[in-house]
Amino acid sequence: MNISFADISLGKPGALALVVAEGASPTGVAADLDRKTGGAIKRAMKSSNFTGKSGSVLELVAPHGVPASRILLLGVGKSADLTATILENAGGELIGRLERAKEPSASVVLDAIQSGKLTAGDAAARVAFGAKLRSYRFDKYKTKKKDETGTVKTLAVSTKAAAAARKAYATLEKIADGMFLTRDLVNEPPNVLYPVEFAKRAKTLAKVGVKVEVLGEAQMKKLGMGSLLGVGQGSIRESQLVVMRWNGGKPGDKPVAFVGKGVCFDTGGISLKPPAGMEDMKGDMGGAACVTGLLYALAARKAKVNAVGVIGVVENMPDGNAQRPGDIVTSMSGQTIEIINTDAEGRLVLADALHYTEKRFQPKFMVDLATLTGAIMVALGKEYAGLFSNDDKLSKQLSEAGEAENEKVWRLPMGPAYDKMINSQFADMKNTGSRDGGSITAAQFLLRFVKNTKWAHLDIAGTAMASPQTPINHSWGSGWGVRLLNRLVADHYEG
Ligand code: BES
Ligand code: MN
Numbered sequence: 001m002n003i004s005f006a007d008i009s010l011g012k013p014g015a016l017a018l019v020v021a022e023g024a025s026p027t028g029v030a031a032d033l034d035r036k037t038g039g040a041i042k043r044a045m046k047s048s049n050f051t052g053k054s055g056s057v058l059e060l061v062a063p064h065g066v067p068a069s070r071i072l073l074l075g076v077g078k079s080a081d082l083t084a085t086i087l088e089n090a091g092g093e094l095i096g097r098l099e100r101a102k103e104p105s106a107s108v109v110l111d112a113i114q115s116g117k118l119t120a121g122d123a124a125a126r127v128a129f130g131a132k133l134r135s136y137r138f139d140k141y142k143t144k145k146k147d148e149t150g151t152v153k154t155l156a157v158s159t160k161a162a163a164a165a166r167k168a169y170a171t172l173e174k175i176a177d178g179m180f181l182t183r184d185l186v187n188e189p190p191n192v193l194y195p196v197e198f199a200k201r202a203k204t205l206a207k208v209g210v211k212v213e214v215l216g217e218a219q220m221k222k223l224g225m226g227s228l229l230g231v232g233q234g235s236i237r238e239s240q241l242v243v244m245r246w247n248g249g250k251p252g253d254k255p256v257a258f259v260g261k262g263v264c265f266d267t268g269g270i271s272l273k274p275p276a277g278m279e280d281m282k283g284d285m286g287g288a289a290c291v292t293g294l295l296y297a298l299a300a301r302k303a304k305v306n307a308v309g310v311i312g313v314v315e316n317m318p319d320g321n322a323q324r325p326g327d328i329v330t331s332m333s334g335q336t337i338e339i340i341n342t343d344a345e346g347r348l349v350l351a352d353a354l355h356y357t358e359k360r361f362q363p364k365f366m367v368d369l370a371t372l373t374g375a376i377m378v379a380l381g382k383e384y385a386g387l388f389s390n391d392d393k394l395s396k397q398l399s400e401a402g403e404a405e406n407e408k409v410w411r412l413p414m415g416p417a418y419d420k421m422i423n424s425q426f427a428d429m430k431n432t433g434s435r436d437g438g439s440i441t442a443a444q445f446l447l448r449f450v451k452n453t454k455w456a457h458l459d460i461a462g463t464a465m466a467s468p469q470t471p472i473n474h475s476w477g478s479g480w481g482v483r484l485l486n487r488l489v490a491d492h493y494e495g
């Protein structure tokens with residue numbers, strides 16, 4: 001979809017959409033249109049009880065007296081309550097309607113709203129951003145494109161702040177591209193996206209200036225990564241550790257670090273999962289996909305920060321050579337782990353990835369992302385990701401960034417009583433606690449591999465995949481986390 005920005009104008013072909021506030025009578029272009037259509041706009045508003053509530057849409061097909069194929073009024077609520085999220089949703093909703101109507105081109109006008117806390121340029125850019133996010137499709141494996149919906153080819157955004165909107169959108173577009181990369185990686189089937197292929201795709205970030213290193217099993221063995229390697233040991237696919245670096249900050253400035261769980265497929269291993277829904281475990285690399293999309297976005301928008309992304313990429317399979325319950329492995333940190341359940345594999349991958357990241361980079365902070373536990377959905381559903389941290393300030397920054405970008409996180413408790421639950425009678429620790437506090441004991445396990453770095457863990461099992469459809473996302477893999485962490489960097493760690 002081609003998105004452009006222009007000064008307020010009328011008479012373009014295709015659909016015409018107007019962003020309207022709640023309760024206000026039509027002004028500007030809307031008032032013009034009402035006059036040209038002999039009062040049809042006001043009449044339609046009245047007869048369908050359309051008042052401009054946020055999320056509401058009024059559609060007039062083939063209006064008399066104007067060249068537009070249809071007119072859409074996009075309600076965004078009261079001007080004083082306007083947020084970026086509301087405007088993005090309006091842009092997304094517009095694209096959904098246009099696709100269903102097989103309408104290839106449209107213009108959307110923003111002259112009737114006060115943009116509230118946002119500048120007029122930002123407001124227009126957010127409508128475009130929502131439209132772009134909704135336009136994502138993953139249909140490369142469908143040989144018959146059944147075409148229940150059309151594709152929107154052009155969207156012209158009319159605003160009196162066209163230059164400012166263009167500038168703001170240039171950044172947002174890079175973030176959307178990063179999110180699309182994350183969505184693609186999560187949506188890909190596991191026979192296509194196995195660890196070596198994932199690493200290959202990460203290497204393409206070189207085109208935006210990211211330095212990418214890939215460590216194979218031999219190198220990881222030398223480093224002593226027995227915890228990560230044990231997980232991949234039952235797979236014929238080689239495990240990979242990918243290190244991505246974007247150096248946009250001051251030379252020598254400590255980096256911020258992001259670490260991702262990349263289990264390309266999680267069968268559970270010898271502790272085999274039941275068949276129902278197992279196909280969803282192709283998305284168990286959602287954390288790694290987010291880190292990859294984030295590094296892309298930071299580099300593409302030339303963020304003034306030094307950032308590293310480290311992802312552990314493996315496949316968890318049952319096999320004659322697979323790891324067993326009862327096995328004891330030695331992690332790179334030297335700590336030993338008794339395997340109780342081979343399905344608690346994500347923490348084993350992250351243990352070595354976190355230790356490696358801390359030791360090599362001594363980052364300002366580490367945030368890890370992982371589709372780690374089913375229990376996080378029992379606690380929080382799919383609305384919030386779980387946040388666990390050893391640092392109140394980092395937690396607060398993440399919570400605020402999450403509210404601003406509508407990728408929300410909720411902090412859960414940690415402490416010595418939970419830590420005790422993963423002591424083992426044979427090794428330094430075991431890889432599962434009991435059923436109680438399953439997401440918390442998983443986080444306690446990770447914390448044992450962080451020495452003295454500010455750290456946060458995001459359990460994204462509920463938000464990265466199989467997400468509920470929203471105006472800006474109809475993809476199975478949501479791309480969750482890219483916006484959140486980009487915002488964290490932009491607000492606190494750049495410059
Ligand atoms: N990848 C799963 C967690 C998961 C479940 C993600 C559903 C997305 C949707 C993880 O590796 C896992 O299997 N966790 C176990 C841990 C248990 C064995 C302690 C779980 O949640 O049941
Ligand atoms: Mn598992």
Ligand code: ZN
Pocket residue numbers: 263266284343345346371372
């Ligand atoms: Zn898993």
